[in-house]
Amino acid sequence: MNRSHTTRYRTVDLLVTVVIGVAFGVAFLGYGQLYPLIGPLTTAFKPAEGLLAGIWFLPAMLAALIVRKPGAALGAEMIAAVLSMLLGSQWGWGTAISGLMQGGGVELAFLLTRYRRFTLPVAILGGVLAAVLEWGYEKFAYYMEMSWSFSFMMLAFFLLSGAVLCGLLGWVATRALGATGALDAMPAGRDRQPVSST
Amino acid sequence: MTSLSLHGLRWRPLSRRHRTVDGLDLEIPAGQKVLLAGASGSGKSTVLRALAGLLDEQAGDLEGQAAPPSRPGERGLLLQNPAHALVAATVGRDAAFGPENAALPRPEIHERAVEALDAARVDVPSSREPLATSGGQQQRIALAGALALEPDVLLLDEPTSMLDGPTAEAVREAVLEVAAGRTLVVADHRLEAWLPHVDRLIVLGERATVLADGDPDELLAARPHLLVEAGIAVETSTVDRRSADGPGPVVASLAGVDVHRPGSRRRRSEPPLLRGVDLELQAGTITVLTGPSGAGKTTLLQVVLGMAKPAAGRLALPSRERIASVPQNPEHSFVAPTVRQEVTASPWATDEALAEQLLTRAGLAELAEANPYTLSGGEQRRLAIIAALAQQPDLLVLDEPTVGLDAQRRRAVLELLEQARAEGRAVLAATHDPVLMQRADARLDLADGAGGDAPPVPPAGSDPSPDRRIGPVPRTRWIPADALNPLVLCLIGILAAIGSFAVDTWQGGLLALVPTVLLAPLAMRTLGGGLLRLAPILLSAAGLAWTTAFLGDAPSLSTEAWLLGAKEAARITAFVAPGVLALGAVDATALGDALGGRLRLPARPIAASVAGLVRAGHLGRQWQIITQARVLRGTGSPASPRLLTGATLALLVDALRGAEQQALAMDARGFATATTRTWALPSPLRWPDLIGAGIGVLLLVWPFVAEMMVG
Numbered sequence: 001m002n003r004s005h006t007t008r009y010r011t012v013d014l015l016v017t018v019v020i021g022v023a024f025g026v027a028f029l030g031y032g033q034l035y036p037l038i039g040p041l042t043t044a045f046k047p048a049e050g051l052l053a054g055i056w057f058l059p060a061m062l063a064a065l066i067v068r069k070p071g072a073a074l075g076a077e078m079i080a081a082v083l084s085m086l087l088g089s090q091w092g093w094g095t096a097i098s099g100l101m102q103g104g105g106v107e108l109a110f111l112l113t114r115y116r117r118f119t120l121p122v123a124i125l126g127g128v129l130a131a132v133l134e135w136g137y138e139k140f141a142y143y144m145e146m147s148w149s150f151s152f153m154m155l156a157f158f159l160l161s162g163a164v165l166c167g168l169l170g171w172v173a174t175r176a177l178g179a180t181g182a183l184d185a186m187p188a189g190r191d192r193q194p195v196s197s198t
Numbered sequence: 199m200t201s202l203s204l205h206g207l208r209w210r211p212l213s214r215r216h217r218t219v220d221g222l223d224l225e226i227p228a229g230q231k232v233l234l235a236g237a238s239g240s241g242k243s244t245v246l247r248a249l250a251g252l253l254d255e256q257a258g259d260l261e262g263q264a265a266p267p268s269r270p271g272e273r274g275l276l277l278q279n280p281a282h283a284l285v286a287a288t289v290g291r292d293a294a295f296g297p298e299n300a301a302l303p304r305p306e307i308h309e310r311a312v313e314a315l316d317a318a319r320v321d322v323p324s325s326r327e328p329l330a331t332s333g334g335q336q337q338r339i340a341l342a343g344a345l346a347l348e349p350d351v352l353l354l355d356e357p358t359s360m361l362d363g364p365t366a367e368a369v370r371e372a373v374l375e376v377a378a379g380r381t382l383v384v385a386d387h388r389l390e391a392w393l394p395h396v397d398r399l400i401v402l403g404e405r406a407t408v409l410a411d412g413d414p415d416e417l418l419a420a421r422p423h424l425l426v427e428a429g430i431a432v433e434t435s436t437v438d439r440r441s442a443d444g445p446g447p448v449v450a451s452l453a454g455v456d457v458h459r460p461g462s463r464r465r466r467s468e469p470p471l472l473r474g475v476d477l478e479l480q481a482g483t484i485t486v487l488t489g490p491s492g493a494g495k496t497t498l499l500q501v502v503l504g505m506a507k508p509a510a511g512r513l514a515l516p517s518r519e520r521i522a523s524v525p526q527n528p529e530h531s532f533v534a535p536t537v538r539q540e541v542t543a544s545p546w547a548t549d550e551a552l553a554e555q556l557l558t559r560a561g562l563a564e565l566a567e568a569n570p571y572t573l574s575g576g577e578q579r580r581l582a583i584i585a586a587l588a589q590q591p592d593l594l595v596l597d598e599p600t601v602g603l604d605a606q607r608r609r610a611v612l613e614l615l616e617q618a619r620a621e622g623r624a625v626l627a628a629t630h631d632p633v634l635m636q637r638a639d640a641r642l643d644l645a646d647g648a649g650g651d652a653p654p655v656p657p658a659g660s661d662p663s664p665d666r667r668i669g670p671v672p673r674t675r676w677i678p679a680d681a682l683n684p685l686v687l688c689l690i691g692i693l694a695a696i697g698s699f700a701v702d703t704w705q706g707g708l709l710a711l712v713p714t715v716l717l718a719p720l721a722m723r724t725l726g727g728g729l730l731r732l733a734p735i736l737l738s739a740a741g742l743a744w745t746t747a748f749l750g751d752a753p754s755l756s757t758e759a760w761l762l763g764a765k766e767a768a769r770i771t772a773f774v775a776p777g778v779l780a781l782g783a784v785d786a787t788a789l790g791d792a793l794g795g796r797l798r799l800p801a802r803p804i805a806a807s808v809a810g811l812v813r814a815g816h817l818g819r820q821w822q823i824i825t826q827a828r829v830l831r832g833t834g835s836p837a838s839p840r841l842l843t844g845a846t847l848a849l850l851v852d853a854l855r856g857a858e859q860q861a862l863a864m865d866a867r868g869f870a871t872a873t874t875r876t877w878a879l880p881s882p883l884r885w886p887d888l889i890g891a892g893i894g895v896l897l898l899v900w901p902f903v904a905e906m907m908v909g
Contacts, residue, residue, distance in 0.1 A: 010254065011869055012861035014803060016854060018810030023853040026817045027846045030825065030836070046745040062850070079807055083814055085781050090734035092774030092781070093695045141773070142742060145766055150749040176847055179535070180571030182854040184213040185257045 007070055012185055017063050017072045021079025024059040028084065031055060046143075047150055050135070050157030054165030056098070057130040060106035061170030064126065065118050066177070068187040073110065073126070077103030094141055101137045105130030106166070118188070124167035131155075131162030200268075202226040202351060202381065207248050207262040207406075209241075214258075219244050219406040222262075226381060228350070233396040233414065234385040237429035238604045239574060241406030242385035246353045249383060250275045252865055270300040270868025271347025276340055278356040278602060281329060281816070282859035283340035285809040287787045289315070289331075290324030290668035292339055294878040296347040298805075299868035307878045310346045312666045318342035319372045323664040325672045329816045332491040334365035338372055343867055351381040353866075359388065359602045362490065362630030367391070387430055387604040393418075401428050429606050445639065446481030448514075449592045449624045450502060450521075455511030457497055470509055471497060477642055479593060479624040484615060486635050487628040489644030495628040496597065498644070499523075502626060503595055505826060515593075519546040522591035523830050526598045528582035529571060529851060530820070531827040533844050537573070538566040540585055544831045547588035556584035560614060571851055576607030583614050585831075587623075594618055596627040600634055612637060668878055671785050679721040679783035683883050684792045686890040687784050691777025694897035698772035701901050704761050705908040707768025710901035714776050717893065721779040731782055735774055743767035776897055786811035788881070795877035802872060809860070817853060824848045 009017075042049040063076030081089075081099025089095045109126035110118070135158045139151055146154070174188060183189035207222040219241045226232055226249070236242045247253050250273045251266040267273050277283055286292035293311035302310065315324065318341040322331055328339050337357055344352065354373065358366035366388075373382075374395050384392055393399070399414035401424060409428055410417050418424060425431040455477075456470040471494045479485055479502075487495050500506035503523055504515055515521070522544075525531050534540040541553040557563045560580040565573060570581055579599065586594055599615065600608045612634065618625055619639075627634060635641060673680060679687065694714070701707040722728030743763035752759040790808035793799045824845045825836055834841030864870075 009802070010256065010861070011802075011806070011865050012254070012858055014806040015810065015857040015861045015864075018806050019813075019853040019857040020850070022810045022814050023817055023846075023849050026814060026821050027842075027849060029818075030821060030842060030845070046741070046749060066854075075803070079810065082807075083811060085777075086784060086786065086811070087814075088731045088734070088778060088782065090738045090774065090778070092735070092777035093691045094774055142770065143745070145746045145750045145762055147749060147751045173847065173850075176535075177850060177854070179569050180847075180851050181213060181569070182571065182851040184211060185254065185858050186854075190212055 009069060013067050013069060013072070016186060017067050017075045018079050020063045020066070021059050021076040022083055024062075024076075025080045025083030025087075028056070028080070029087075046146075047154035047157055050154045051161050052165070053131060053134065053158050054127055054161035054163070054167075054169070057102040057106060057127060057134070057162060057166040058170050058173070060103040060130065061123060061126060061166050062174060062177075064106055064110050065123065065170060065174040066183060066186050066188045068115065068118055070111070070115055071107070073106040074100070074103035077106070097137055097141070098134060101133035102130045105133040105162075120168070120171045123171040124163045127162035127165070127167030127170070128159055129162075130166060131158040134158065200350070201228050202249050202264055202273075202383075204245070204248055204264055205262045207245070209244055209248070209253060209258055209260055211258040217259075217405060219248070222406050222408070224249075224400075224408075226383065228381055229379070230398060231377065231382045231396040232384070232398045232400060233389065233392050234383060234400050234402065235387065235389055235425070235428065235430055236385075236402030236406075237387065238576060238607060240402045240404060240428075242402060243355050245402070245406055246275065246355050246383065246385055247862065249273070249351075250353050250866055252862055270871060271296045271344065271349055271866070273351040273353055273866065274341075274344025274347065274349035275863065275866035276337070276344060276352070276354045276357045277859055277863055278359055279859065280333065280336035280340040280357075280360075282856055283343060283863040284328040284336060285343075285812075285860070285864060287327060287671045287785065287808075287812040288324060288668070289320065289322060289326050289328050289339055290666065291787060291878060292328050293320075293324075293342045293346050294668060295864075295869075296343060296867040298875050298878055299872035300347060301872070301874055301876050304876060304878065304880070307876065308668055310348075311342075311668060311878070314342040314346035315339075315666055317345050317372075317376050319368070319375075321664055324666050324668055327815075329813070332365070334361050334369055334491075337361065337369045340863070341369075341372060341376070345376055347868060349380065351383070352377055354382070354384045354386075356386050356602070357384070358391075359386065363632065365491075389425070389430070401425070401430070403428055429604075431605050445483045446622055448478050449481050449516055450477075450479040450626075451512075451514045452477040452501070452508075453512040455501065455513065456509040457494065457501055457506065458509050459494075460497060460500070460506065472644065475511070475642075477502075479626055480639075481592065481624050482619055482622045483639040484619050484625040484627065484634075484637065485640040485642065486638040487626065487642050487644065488630060488635060493644040495644060499595055499597060499626075499628055502593075503830060505830070516591075519589065519832060520592040521595065521830075522586035522589045522593070523595040523827070524579075524582045524586050524597065524599060525823055525827045526601065527823075527852070528578040530824045530848060531582055531585070531831060532570045532578075532848065533828060533831070533833050535569060536567050537562055537570055537581055540570045540581060541588050543585065543833060544589050546832050547585070547590075549588070549590070552590070553584075553588050556588055559617065560584045561610065576603055576610065579603065579607070579611055580614060583611065587614070587618055589831075591623060593624045593626065596625070598629055598631075599627055600629065600631045608633065670879065671787050673723070675723050677721060677723055677783060678886075679780060681884075681886040682783070682890040683796075683881060683887050684784045684789045685796065685881075686883070686887045686894070687780040688789075690780045690890060690894040690897065693894040694776035695773050697898040697901045698769055699901075700905055701765065701769040701772060702905050703908060704765040704768060706901065706905040707765050707772065709904035709908060710772045711768060711775075712904075713893075713896060713900055714772065714779075717776075718779055721782055723782070728779070728782070731778055732775065735771060735778060738774075739767040739771045742770050772901060788879075791877050791879050792881040794875075795879075796881040796883075800873075801875045802869070805869070805872070805875065806864075809864070813856075817849065820852050821845065821849055824852075 059080045060073035060077035064073035078099045106126035204224040209219040210217040297307040297310045318338045401410040403409045455475040457472040459471045534543045746766045747759040747763035794804040
């Protein structure tokens with residue numbers, strides 16, 4: 001595969017990146033219903049909210065694993081962020097910075113492999129890096145007065161969530177999408193076993 | 199004008215082991231009108247894409263495709279589902295999309311858009327949202343999108359297969375009118391209506407082998423059984439599968455039911471969409487629900503499924519587990535990794551032996567281990583129906599069960615429904631398929647006024663001389679913030695966020711919020727809407743205050759800790775509130791014009807982002823359908839992580855398949871080469887923007903000043 005194949009965006013690559021961001025922006029509204037599940041825990045102990053943090057990095061992870069081009073992770077996460085901002089996210093412009101941190105973290109992991117490896121360990125690394133960056137931003141912008149011991153506990157929750165809910169779940173979800181045939185036009189779809197039925 | 203040619207077209211998608219087109223030669227002289235016939239899966243769509251020069255070499259092994267177009271939009275392409283072709287938030291901007299890609303000057307973009315919308319007989323105003331119009335209107339808007347680039351060739355992929363009879367006829371007329379003087383290639387499995395208007399009929403068999411090619415009249419006279427041999431037409435079966443015992447007891451009934459349009463619950467003054475509907479569904483009968491789109495078919499199905507409450511009237515419905523439903527897009531209901539597991543996925547489908555029997559009945563036994571999403575359209579439809587039947591429901595409810603299927607596949611679906619009837623189930627189907635109507639025992643036509651005294655439904659938004667001017671996306675109510683460029687609105691939020699970091703005491707924080715409170719009314723469209731936008735912020739701020747008071751460095755929950763919490767709450771509110779309020783006046787289209795047209799950011803990513811963002815509402819509606827289909831199957835509650843995971847996967851599949859089709863439609867409108875494009879509307883910076891920038895600077899420095907005042 002020559003270089004222009006790996007970096008040039010076809011129209012379908014652009015649209016898939018965008019649509020992953022938009023679809024998660026829409027699904028996130030539905031996920032709001034998940035927070036009451038851990039509600040009692042987070043009201044009593046805010047750092048536990050980090051347990052679900054990884055879900056918000058999923059658009060970046062899926063875009064990276066599916067489109068496999070530089071910028072896809074960052075692009076999809078920013079689209080999801082912009083959409084929730086336009087719809088009225090409670091974090092305002094903070095959402096854009098979160099998008100930058102989360103998308104940037106995932107992007108960084110794949111950049112380190114020079115966009116050659118799209119395996120589970122790299123995905124987990126991406127989730128972890130996104131978690132570190134997002135935690136750093138939240139500590140600075142939202143939780144500057146939280147004591148460091150609690151902040152580090154929150155970091156632990158973030159890392160766990162990033163590795164499992166973003167890295168592992170994102171990788172599994174991409175495999176599941178591949179099995180549906182919806183990725184056949186995408187680089188990630190090449191891994192699927194050809195079928196003989198029509 | 200040039201002729202079109204394929205030389206030994208070969209195509210094997212990467213996901214397939216065998217070629218789907220194997221050595222097709224085709225010459226189409228300029229100006230010829232060609233009808234491409236073939237059963238589903240014969241490769242018609244691939245041939246059209248190859249003629250358009252749009253098959254993707256990265257997605258398969260390809261030989262012999264037509265040369266790429268010599269200019270943007272030289273060959274217009276219309277797809278089966280027009281929703282995939284729509285890219286903009288308004289009808290006018292949609293028609294302007296091609297000319298923008300061709301980098302035409304602004305006055306010409308507007309001229310071309312107006313001419314194209316006229317020619318395609320689009321009869322809604324240009325300010326309307328394309329995805330909110332009816333299917334027929336959408337297909338005409340898509341046609342206008344192609345015409346705006348003055349194509350030499352029109353390539354149409356089953357353009358009317360999802361439309362009801364009269365609507366299909368109107369689209370066909372519009373197509374034939376604009377096809378004069380152009381090359382036309384139509385792929386369709388409904389042939390009769392096209393035949394009188396074409397010069398040439400090409401019948402394709404498996405792998406796009408040419409079974410017949412020539413003058414349509416001569417071909418059909420010489421080989422009367424040609425279409426049946428090709429699997430396009432079927433001999434009508436005369437077997438009557440009506441229940442031997444005749445209709446059984448009533449399993450569900452509606453009496454004098456009034457239904458409001460979904461989402462209009464609060465506006466009680468609006469007359470109900472349906473008034474006084476009476477409906478009795480008997481065991482062992484098929485009832486069809488008919489009427490033009492927008493007449494309320496889907497809404498009434500919602501009532502029967504127990505998912506919408508009528509405003510008045512009496513309902514008698516079977517219990518939840520005795521009703522099964524099949525959504526229009528079967529993929530929306532799929533939950534299992536294999537066909538076999540799909541059949542018994544519902545907790546109410548417990549009979550394994552019945553499941554096996556149903557698989558055989560639907561001709562899916564050999565595919566039992568395949569992933570449901572990888573099946574063809576007809577197979578998916580049959581799978582969704584037998585998965586519903588496996589619940590052994592008293593009532594089976596289907597939304598457009600035969601739409602888009604060719605004659606053979608439609609017959610297979612009809613047979614399943616007739617067997618369900620013979621087993622004594624009540625079947626209710628919303629449909630516009632004349633064959634299904636003919637097989638039904640009863641029919642409720644909503645165009646007739648449903649139950650007598652409902653006012654006639656005006657044909658959704660038709661207008662003899664619609665306003666064609668292309669303007670900004672319309673607002674419900676003007677607010678001062680609308681006078682500002684989106685970039686300035688963004689700037690206000692960003693500067694305010696930076697300024698908020700100056701907050702250092704609770705007194706300073708409260709003072710810092712004063713300008714935001716005073717300016718907020720300028721950015722609130724309605725008081726309720728504005729407060730709704732602010733409520734989550736205040737909740738988060740309260741949460742942050744609590745967290746800080748509880749987990750800060752100060753003794754937990756002491757006065758000192760609470761004051762620190764109050765400061766944090768004020769600071770975070772100053773950080774986000776101005777941005778959230780200002781963004782309320784920003785829409786994706788205007789933002790795209792500003793980023794692409796004014797800031798000259800890379801045109802393709804910006805335009806693709808706008809095309810995606812304007813579909814958010816559409817995807818939101820898909821999400822509703824998907825989660826509802828799962829709840830109806832009894833596979834979980836809307837708050838269960840398992841249901842949300844499956845629903846997200848289904849939404850992504852829907853969105854990804856849509857993206858693939860949309861990319862094709864956009865490339866046919868010159869998007870592939872649109873690295874420099876123009877924008878139909880300017881993104882001006884005017885004197886109010888100076889005031890806006892001033893407000894931004896004020897919000898940047900004010901918290902600092904406020905701290906000095908209290909400190």
